Every structure is written in C-alpha cells, then in structure tokens.
Amino acid sequence: MGALLEKLKPMSKGQEEMLQALKSDEYEIVGLFGPTGSGKSLFSVLYGIDAILEEKYKKLIISRPVVDVVTGKELTAQELGEQFYEIAFAYLRDILSEFIEWNKVEELIKEGKIIFADTHYLRGRTFDDAIIFLDDAQNIPPESSVEILMRIGRNSKFVIAGDPVFQKPHGVERDGATVMREVLIGEENAKVVDLGLKDIVRPGARRGIRLLIEMRMRNRPLNEIEKRILDAARIYAPDADVITVVEFVDAKKQFEITAEHVPDALIIVKEGYLGRLVGKGGERIQKIEQDTEMRLRAVELTLDFTNIIRAVHPVSWIYKHVLDADFEGPYLAVKVRSNEFGAFVGQRGFHVKFLDAVFRKLLGVGVKAYEVIEEEETGRRKKRR
CATH class of the missing domain: 3.40.50.300 (P-loop containing nucleotide triphosphate hydrolases)
Known part of the structure; x- marks a missing residue:
C-alpha cells in the first residue's frame, strides 16, 4: 500500500x-x-x-x-x-x-x-x-x-x-x-x-443525506388523493410536521394486496412528530381516516427504511426477518433471512413488486430482495449432513 x-x-x-x-x-x-x-x-x-x-x-x-x-x-x-x-x-x-x-x-x-x-x-x-x-x-x-x-x-x-x-x-x-x-x-x-x-x-454527511431525502420528499408532487390526506392532516393535527403523503391504492389492486393491515396511504412525518399526528389514543389519525375514507399509517422519517417496510408489507411480521435495508446503486437492497424469504417476496413476486412500486413513488428508487443464509443456520445444515 x-x-x-x-x-x-x-x-x-x-x-x-x-x-x-x-x-x-x-x-x-x-x-x-x-x-x-x-x-x-x-x-x-x-x-x-x-x-x-x-x-x-x-x-x-x-x-x-x-x-x-x-x-x-x-x-x-x-x-x-x-x-x-x-x-x-x-x-x-x-x-x-x-x-x-x-x-x-x-x-x-x-x-x-x-x-x-x-x-x-x-x-x-x-x-x-x-x-x-x-x-x-x-x-x-x-x-x-x-x-x-x-x-x-x-x-x-x-x-x-x-x-x-x-x-x-x-x-x-x-x-x-x-x-x-x-x-x-x-x-x-x-x-x-x-x-x-x-x-x-x-462527519455531518449522514445528517446531510437525511435532510436531502426530506427535501426531496417535501418537493415531490402530490396527486389529488395525497393532497386531500395532507389537507385533513393539517386540520386535525396542525402541530404535526408532515413531510409528505404517498398513496398506493392502484398498486394494491395491481399486485393483489388484500391484507387488511396494509394501508391505502402512508404519511411521513419529521422525527419526533409521530405522536402529534396520531394523537394520544389514535384519535387524530382516526379523524383523518374518516374524513378521507382511506386506511392510513404514519411513520417518522429516519435513515432506517425498515420502518416503511414494516408499515406497508403485506406480511405483518416479516420485518423481524429483515436483516438489512441499504442502498445498492439506484436500488434499496433488502436482505432477508432465507427461511422467510418466500414470505417476503410473495407469490409471483407480488409482495416485493408492491414494495418496489411504493418506494419508486416515494423516493424514486426500486427495491431488490436478497436471500441471506445466516452462519448459525448454515452450521445447523452442516450438522444435519
């Protein structure tokens, strides 16, 4: 060297x-x-x-x-x-x-x-x-x-x-x-x-990236549904700092996502403002849902994108098996334990295609999934052989 x-x-x-x-x-x-x-x-x-x-x-x-x-x-x-x-x-x-x-x-x-x-x-x-x-x-x-x-x-x-x-x-x-x-x-x-x-x-680069992502989200153009949700959030949670709203009703239909817990739209708020949007007993977000007739979920913007995956993935417990979510070129590369990789991807790949559609609309990046065989799991397989 x-x-x-x-x-x-x-x-x-x-x-x-x-x-x-x-x-x-x-x-x-x-x-x-x-x-x-x-x-x-x-x-x-x-x-x-x-x-x-x-x-x-x-x-x-x-x-x-x-x-x-x-x-x-x-x-x-x-x-x-x-x-x-x-x-x-x-x-x-x-x-x-x-x-x-x-x-x-x-x-x-x-x-x-x-x-x-x-x-x-x-x-x-x-x-x-x-x-x-x-x-x-x-x-x-x-x-x-x-x-x-x-x-x-x-x-x-x-x-x-x-x-x-x-x-x-x-x-x-x-x-x-x-x-x-x-x-x-x-x-x-x-x-x-x-x-x-x-x-x-x-030093400072991680904060700069987070602010850059926030700026891009704030500047992304909203469709009529997203504007309606944002307007309702400003009425019922005026002290919540909402960064953006992304809806994916058509993507749910396209990829046959029928799980009840999957929302119709996601509200992204600045870190520390989630409680103000949701309300003490969830009453604020419930009023926004009633006003817009949409099923909603909210997350705080951080550099840990597993919170978004957790909020929208059709399998509610899958986030426990996500080992890493980081950028790989123009994609978000999600590494998943091999024993639950099928559940993450879904039949005909519809689950990961749905995530891809959400992230492309929100951030302009696609999603790729990788199967990871952990060392402990590999060791158990070797013993069986």
Missing part, C-alpha cells in the same frame, strides 16, 4: 472492498457508486497520487463536472476560464488537506503528473500510462462517461465515482452514474463497488 493510503483506514466493509478494488491489478475499470461521505473521492485520489509517486503510472487525470447549483447546468472550462481550474484546485485541496502538503501537490501539477480535464473536451484524446478518475458521474450525460471510457489507452486504469440516488439531477432518470454502473456490471476486467448508508463516515 502507498504512503498516503497507509494513513487511511477503511471504516466499513464497503470501504474495504473499495480499497481492494483500487489496489488490484486485476481490474482496468473500477466503478464506485454510493452516497456522499462514503469516501469515493478520497480513496480514489489518494490511490492515484500514490500510484504516480511510486511510478506505477505516469499521470493522474481528474475529470469532474462543474455544475451551477442554481440552474443545474454543467459549465465548461471555456465558459469559466481560470475559475474552472480554481474550482478544481479547491476540490483537490479539500480532499488532500490532512494527507499531503499542498506544495507537493502543486509540484505534481506543474510537472504534468496531475491533470484536470474538462469532461466536454476529451474527444480525440488517448490516455496511456495513466489513471483516469471521473468523479460526480451523476452530473454528466451517459454518453460523456462512455466517451471518457473510450479514452483509456495502454497501461491505464479508469475509476468512475458517482451517486445514482441522492445527488443525481432532479427529474433525470438515466444519469451518467446509473448507466455506467449498469454497463460495468459483468464487464470483463471491471469491478463495481456499491456503497450504502452504512459506509458514510464523514
């Missing part, structure tokens, strides 16, 4: 997998996908600088889109002039401040060993003996990320990082990170590392 990476200790399984993928000579392409604060940029840049200091590669090319936060437009080096490189230097300085003296980084830049490349002007260039690092891939069109991929020359490594869930542009379904992740899965000599909420280690 290089001198800079020695200063950096992985703090989660996802970070360990990311580090091994970067260091491995087996992979020419490494895709790192997950939320901010999970170390994608830090690990990639430290690995790249270590590699050029050890002369494994001749140069580190960093390509990162500069986006106007107001308009959402990607800005070019031609438009920004010197400011483009000032932004690039600030980005690199923020990443490296605790690991290497900035004057040493400046020397590498002057020597042409660290190069900043505008994503718009890569056509026609070929990078040999280089590490190419494309960061924030969710902010560029898919064809631009593929264009960079085509620039890889001899003895080169391409590292792409992005967030296909929380930081992708609003209203864009097929962003660069999402598409490149799909392209790289199963690609020869490529490795995809999915990082989730459990891999967020940067």
Whole structure:
C-alpha cells in the first residue's frame, strides 16, 4: 500500500472492498457508486497520487463536472476560464488537506503528473500510462462517461465515482452514474463497488443525506388523493410536521394486496412528530381516516427504511426477518433471512413488486430482495449432513 493510503483506514466493509478494488491489478475499470461521505473521492485520489509517486503510472487525470447549483447546468472550462481550474484546485485541496502538503501537490501539477480535464473536451484524446478518475458521474450525460471510457489507452486504469440516488439531477432518470454502473456490471476486467448508508463516515454527511431525502420528499408532487390526506392532516393535527403523503391504492389492486393491515396511504412525518399526528389514543389519525375514507399509517422519517417496510408489507411480521435495508446503486437492497424469504417476496413476486412500486413513488428508487443464509443456520445444515 502507498504512503498516503497507509494513513487511511477503511471504516466499513464497503470501504474495504473499495480499497481492494483500487489496489488490484486485476481490474482496468473500477466503478464506485454510493452516497456522499462514503469516501469515493478520497480513496480514489489518494490511490492515484500514490500510484504516480511510486511510478506505477505516469499521470493522474481528474475529470469532474462543474455544475451551477442554481440552474443545474454543467459549465465548461471555456465558459469559466481560470475559475474552472480554481474550482478544481479547491476540490483537490479539500480532499488532500490532512494527507499531503499542498506544495507537493502543486509540484505534481506543474510537472504534468496531475491533470484536470474538462469532461466536454476529451474527444480525440488517448490516455496511456495513466489513471483516469471521473468523479460526480451523476452530473454528466451517459454518453460523456462512455466517451471518457473510450479514452483509456495502454497501461491505464479508469475509476468512475458517482451517486445514482441522492445527488443525481432532479427529474433525470438515466444519469451518467446509473448507466455506467449498469454497463460495468459483468464487464470483463471491471469491478463495481456499491456503497450504502452504512459506509458514510464523514462527519455531518449522514445528517446531510437525511435532510436531502426530506427535501426531496417535501418537493415531490402530490396527486389529488395525497393532497386531500395532507389537507385533513393539517386540520386535525396542525402541530404535526408532515413531510409528505404517498398513496398506493392502484398498486394494491395491481399486485393483489388484500391484507387488511396494509394501508391505502402512508404519511411521513419529521422525527419526533409521530405522536402529534396520531394523537394520544389514535384519535387524530382516526379523524383523518374518516374524513378521507382511506386506511392510513404514519411513520417518522429516519435513515432506517425498515420502518416503511414494516408499515406497508403485506406480511405483518416479516420485518423481524429483515436483516438489512441499504442502498445498492439506484436500488434499496433488502436482505432477508432465507427461511422467510418466500414470505417476503410473495407469490409471483407480488409482495416485493408492491414494495418496489411504493418506494419508486416515494423516493424514486426500486427495491431488490436478497436471500441471506445466516452462519448459525448454515452450521445447523452442516450438522444435519
């Protein structure tokens, strides 16, 4: 391991997998996908600088889109002039401040060993003996990320990082990170590392993600049923901070969900406000149900999404067998004990398809279910054999 990476200790399984993928000579392409604060940029840049200091590669090319936060437009080096490189230097300085003296980084830049490349002007260039690092891939069109991929020359490594869930542009379904992740899965000599909420280690990042999710929920457009429920909640529980309402009556019909405990809609409230919405004896939410003629349930917004699964899944006790629910690319990956996996998925997969419909409407992410054989269960099976 290089001198800079020695200063950096992985703090989660996802970070360990990311580090091994970067260091491995087996992979020419490494895709790192997950939320901010999970170390994608830090690990990639430290690995790249270590590699050029050890002369494994001749140069580190960093390509990162500069986006106007107001308009959402990607800005070019031609438009920004010197400011483009000032932004690039600030980005690199923020990443490296605790690991290497900035004057040493400046020397590498002057020597042409660290190069900043505008994503718009890569056509026609070929990078040999280089590490190419494309960061924030969710902010560029898919064809631009593929264009960079085509620039890889001899003895080169391409590292792409992005967030296909929380930081992708609003209203864009097929962003660069999402598409490149799909392209790289199963690609020869490529490795995809999915990082989730459990891999967020940067102070404040978890709170930032929670606030970002809350903002997206508050801004999502409501249909007429959802507006009617929200209006009733404001009348009967005026002191409850309701973030959003999501109804799924049609999804229940489509996937033949008939269990009585499954609500018609879910009310999401800010943490600490559930009691105010429900009322001491449940009288407030009962009045909202009577007013709207809808079967309702309410949950607080946290980063533990098992509470939503518990609230809407057709099998009332299934949450006890959910071992983990975290993001994997543009999906919520739910890991379920093998002995109850069938109950979670449902006949013809209707239970998990119903969950998928709910989460897509609420958060814009799909749901995938994974069967997990726990170690104790595996041990019992071995004894029987």
